[in-house]
Amino acid sequence: MTDLELAVKAIAGDDDAFLLLMYATKDALFRTALAYLKNEEDALEAVQEVTFRAYEKIHSLRKPEYAKTWLIRIMMNYCRDVLHKQKQFTFNKEALSQHGISENYTYLEVEEALAQLTEAQRELVHLKYLHDVKIKDIADMTATPESTVKTRLYKALKSLRSYFDEKGEVRRV
Amino acid sequence: MFRDEEEKLEKWKDEIEKKEVPDIRLEQAIKDGFGRAKNVQSKNKRRYYKRSVWSVVVAAILLLTFVTSIRVSPAFASMIASLPGMEKIVDLIQDDKGISSVVANEYYQELNNSSEIDGVTFTLLGAIADEQEMTIFYSIANTEGEERFRLASLDVLDGEGNRVARDTSTIPGSDFTSKGNNIEQTARTNLKFEKGVTVNEFVLKVTLQADKRSIDYEIPFTLAKEKMPTIRYPINETVSIEGQNITIKQIEISPIKVNVHIGLDPANTKKIFRFEDLRLVDDKGETWAIITNGIASSGSLDDDEVIYHLESNYFEQVDGLSLVFNKLMALDKVEAHLLIDTDKRVILEQPADQRYSVLQMKKGYFEFLLKAEKGYHTGPFNSFIDAEGKEINFTSGGFSRSEDETVEITASFPYESFVNPIKLPLYGYPQWIEGDVKIKIK
Structure with missing residues (x-):
């Protein structure tokens, strides 16, 4: 089945x-x-x-x-x-x-960054990157336009990036 | 664009997936959770049933009553069971006194036409037909495997392939274990003849569906017994209960069922949802009630006209027959709706005694609590009208009794845009009016 x-x-x-x-x-x-x-x-x-x-x-x-x-x-x-x-x-x-x-550095770094996201953003990142759910399917399932899902994901990744960048700077300092 | 981030996320995922999963403990956790859910379900004596779509409610109020007690006397049931070839249909008729009586009066026609395809046998056990309707009894036996088949479609055609009847309801029976421990399922399906059907030779076309395959059968059959004519009693009597006018227009008694045609005065202040205890009573006090398994009534509440279907007493020798009813589910017309806003997640308007509350309102569905005493089990709505007047059907609805005094009602929205607030016309509400009506028929 x-x-x-x-x-x-x-x-x-x-x-x-x-x-x-x-x-x-x-x-x-x-x-x-x-x-x-x-x-x-x-x-x-x-x-x-x-x-x-x-x-x-x-x-x-x-x-x-x-x-x-x-x-x-x-x-x-x-x-x-x-x-x-x-x-x-x-x-x-x-x-x-x-x-x-895991003790893996990247893993911990991503976990920390994910913790900074809003709940909805984190859910989105989980679905897309951990469970490989297609954006189209997320849109369909949540009755949200695909473009909106994309924008939200974009924002989530952007805030991950700024977190990574910040951390990088702190380390460099 | 976010290549670095995506790469990091990829590594993050790899790390998570490296982690070993404790299979056995995990399956145990699932079993425990499932066990708890089942436990709660049985503790609350939850009567849960689900309809794929509630929209049928308008056209026909389906009373899905679970038949827990055998209504036909055990002696009678065993008498029928002792007749050759009848043991399989006993449990298919004992919920309906009228049908049982048809069988006892030899109006049931035994057919036993079988067809075996790929190890699966479909047997048309027998049929009952009157001028308006036909009920067929059949069994499905899988002689080779354990696959369970369900009825995917059923049509009754004439010799030229025209459809002559449409199915109205199917009532499953219990499983029988036949030769070689194979399961044999039985069921009966009620069909309504199309207008002007006079032929007696038919072809039953059936599609059975299992998980991985489907099988088509064509089984010809002939009805040899003469169709007994319907007896009609024009009544046209108007009665009043708590100021609401109800006209009993006509009663038709045929072998399979009794139809009671009822008109509701458009000037009534209350919307009458249901006749709870409409019944025929003879002078000895014997009663024939609303059909509990199958379609209880048809017609639209909004059109002020409805037909109730009762068990038939066609074959009974009765002295003095009356139509009796005492209790109607009804609510003031001006109150008979909910007004909700799915964005603000609130109920804006509801009937004055405020029995509804919001449990959850999400984008795609909502869950309401309704305070309703035991015995209330009517799906309350099936569609809504948005602020711009567009009518939209809910895609599915659920109804379950979680506590003694509370019912959980869920409904899902289709993928269609609508404008808030939305209005849900009610087709049931736990309020009743009572009276004492007895109309003499003969």
């Missing part, structure tokens, strides 16, 4: 299809959670929560061809909520010292 067929059946209420769809998307969901939350335990919990939320909401998904991206967006929403709460209620020293995914 293709992912599209799975999604169609899952929307129609087929539990088996829903689970298969979740399995087919699990790597992408896990990696998204990891990129936001920085540790495996939280990411696993996130996958559980997103499964729960997705099951409750899948009937409202209108475009089965974007089921995977829809799931990823639920994940991003969830992760943002979690990060918000962490910021609000605790100053988590442990979180600061967590190493997350």
